[in-house]
Amino acid sequence: MIGAFIGLFSETALNMAFTNIMEEFNIDAHVVQWLTTGYLLVLGILVPVSGLLLQWFTTRQLFIASLTFSILGTLIGAFAPNFEFVLLSRLVQAVGTALLLPLMTNVILLIFPPNKRGTVMGTMGLVIMCAPAVGPTLAGLLVDSWGWQSIFWVFLPILLFTLIFGLIFMQNVSTITKPKIDVLSIILSTIGFGGIVYGFSSAGEGAGSWGDITVLLPIIIGAIGIILFAIRQFRMEQPMLDLTVFKFPMFSVGVLMVFLCMMIILSSAILLPMYLKGGLLMTALAAGLVLLPGGFINGFMSPITGRLFDKFGPKYLVTPGFILTTVMTFLFTKVTTETSSVTVIVMHTILFIGVAMIMMPSQTNGLNQLPKRYYPDGSAIMNTLSQIAGAIGTAVAVSIMAAGQNGYLAAAASTDQNAMAEAMTAGVQNAFLFAFVASIIGLMVSFFVKRVKV
CATH class of the missing domain: 1.20.1250.20 (MFS general substrate transporter like domains)
Incomplete structure (x- = not known):
């Protein structure tokens, strides 16, 4: 650790x-x-x-x-x-x-x-x-x-x-x-997951638009690679990554909730510093200090939610957690250049309390359903999809934010500091709609969670 x-x-x-x-x-x-x-x-x-x-x-x-x-x-x-x-x-x-x-x-x-x-x-x-x-x-x-x-x-x-x-x-x-090493599986995995991460990261950096060949081509090649990789794993006697773990329903539900939660975490992690520095005109250090309480309280809450999970199971944690993230991501779509730093601290902190109620209970309940022989595959899949969720969440959030910012500037026909701050805030408002939609999907999925009997 x-x-x-x-x-x-x-x-x-x-x-x-x-x-x-x-x-x-x-x-x-x-x-x-x-x-x-x-x-x-x-x-x-x-x-x-x-x-x-x-x-x-x-x-x-x-x-x-x-x-x-x-x-x-x-x-x-x-x-x-x-x-x-x-x-x-x-x-x-x-x-x-x-x-x-x-x-x-x-x-x-x-x-x-x-x-x-x-x-x-x-x-x-x-x-x-x-x-x-x-x-x-x-x-x-x-x-x-x-x-x-x-x-x-x-x-x-x-x-x-x-x-x-x-x-x-x-x-x-x-x-x-020491299972047999299948070189073709490693190549397909590298092309598939590497292509997806590279393509979405390129879009998130602003290195290219979604229609740009440097963004589209890696994503398409990556998607084909992952499909071929999955087909090969199902046909092998000893697969490199055993995808039959998805036949366990609570593992599949857990993976989906972790995926959506990572999107919320990492999209907000890139949007809020942009809003604080570009919209509220804070220094880097001040922006970091505003986001610090949410991170600390999230860390403090994680062991508490872990103990509550052991006692009561996931149902009473993940659904209320997604309710909190849904409400807070919606409120972040309403921020302005006049929003106080205290309001941002409170909203960010409550958002991350919700995240603490979702993340580890979803992961633990999903992995608990797997037999011991599937532990390496289950933990590898969970960690891989978390990275992909991060790349996708960051890229989509930044793209929506940039489109909203450019749209505002085009309408305002001004580039002074106040107009730039308003444009950044407008972009962030639009981008948080993406996190809001991800949270609503997670809330609907959470209704299917059941405690695994072990």
């Missing part, structure tokens, strides 16, 4: 240094965005393969490999003489995170009985939600005080401690079955 915290912390922390990196290496915004796109791309390619890796290598081997990649990537970033080395550091770090996230989920499923998993998954939720929430605020302070390289230097001692601690105490808990 410590290793995962650093991996997820770094995912958002470096975003605060983009402008500094652009100035230092004299690069454009669409180039620096590769630090995010490349990171997501590696996760999208490697996480689906993790189900196979979990059955080929021991817990200790994967843990040590993961931390080694994270440390190596951090060192490359700390000493990076040019942008290419910064990008390389991100890609190497992403390998570490891609190995660690499914490993963490799999270890929890193996070492904790079903009646205690809610509490433990809630603690995992604290890690997963707090890291991206704290990242921008702490990174803003580091970048202002000591420069962008200081972000890497802060990670390094924690990662080294985690590796040493793991070498001493980590035990092997997984069963090594």
Whole structure:
């Protein structure tokens, strides 16, 4: 969990240094965005393969490999003489995170009985939600005080401690079955998931419109790759990723709710900083501080919702959770340039209380229905679709926001600061309709949730 915290912390922390990196290496915004796109791309390619890796290598081997990649990537970033080395550091770090996230989920499923998993998954939720929430605020302070390289230097001692601690105490808990490696499945998985993530990320960066060949072609190729990958898995005696896990209804419902919840989380995570900085004209640090309470309360709520899940099951958590997210995303479609920062803090905090009630209970209930032999496949599928949801949610939200912003500016025929702020706010209002629709779909799906008897 410590290793995962650093991996997820770094995912958002470096975003605060983009402008500094652009100035230092004299690069454009669409180039620096590769630090995010490349990171997501590696996760999208490697996480689906993790189900196979979990059955080929021991817990200790994967843990040590993961931390080694994270440390190596951090060192490359700390000493990076040019942008290419910064990008390389991100890609190497992403390998570490891609190995660690499914490993963490799999270890929890193996070492904790079903009646205690809610509490433990809630603690995992604290890690997963707090890291991206704290990242921008702490990174803003580091970048202002000591420069962008200081972000890497802060990670390094924690990662080294985690590796040493793991070498001493980590035990092997997984069963090594060494299934046959199907090279064609790995190629199709890489093309499929990589293409989808790359295509949507390109649209989200503004590198191309939805009709642009650089956006459409990767998405189409990716979709074909995923279809061919799925067909091959169903025809194999020993599939690389066993898709028969979807025959368990609560797992399928859980995956869908996690997918929709990730869309809400990551679309709001990119829209709110834009609104706070572009619409309310706040500094980066002030915007980070406004979003901090929501992240902290979400982390604080995750263990509580985990314990409530163990006691009462998912039904009394996920449906009220989606009600909260539906109401709050709707209210975010009504924000203006006059909305107070206190109002934003309250709305964001309630939104993330709803998220805490949805995320881990949905994931835990879904994975609980799977027999032990399906744990590696279940955790790999859940983590893969979370990454794809993030890419899709971010891309669609940014596209809707940009269209609304441009439409407002065209009608206003003005480009002064007030008009730009109003345009940004109008774009954000439109984009939150997407999160609102995702939340309504999640609310309808939540009515089909039943507690898994284990």
